Amino acid sequence: EAGVAQSPRYKIIEKRQSVAFWCNPISGHATLYWYQQILGQGPKLLIQFQNNGVVDDSQLPKDRFSAERLKGVDSTLKIQPAKLEDSAVYLCASSIPQSEQYFGPGTRLTVT
């Protein structure tokens, strides 16, 4: 079974630039999550999708972050404009009901 795929694996941008991350969940997993993991901290949930609908985006900084999952499969997370404090690893995870979450390798973002 293929795991959660994410790209790119690394990205370096200057502040005020925009960036997008892509995630393809495990086939058949209806629930998709985006997490932000700042160095030295545990992952923090940004947004949760159930199919193509948003379940929880209460911790997503909506003035600069956006996410979509238009066809209920893969998803993109965008930051525009980026700030220095957005430097982090962005993790995507997916799950089926009553099961654990499976994580992708993450995208390491450095904002200079």
Add this chain to the structure above:
Amino acid sequence: AQSVSQHNHHVILSEAASLELGCNYSYGGTVNLFWYVQYPGQHLQLLLKYFSGDPLVKGIKGFEAEFIKSKFSFNLRKPSVQWSDTAEYFCAVSASSARQLTFGSGTQLTVLP
């Protein structure tokens, strides 16, 4: 909202030593509990999980954890660690009614050969 505390930020042990990593959570309702591990250069992987039933949960690679509801704790244990257990360990909790995970800040375990 729930929160998770992991008491040890960095633990250093010699091979064959016993391990216990502390995890406490705060949430008033029914919870699901998890330990995830991140080996160097790899992604987060599930070690073990507790949904209901026997509070002593056995996971992969000889790890186990005990859910003590009265103490709001879910400590991770292994009787004899190996060099290959060197990794970062994260405790996480979700409310049973939802599936979002709240993670602790992680414990870096270094096992010396």
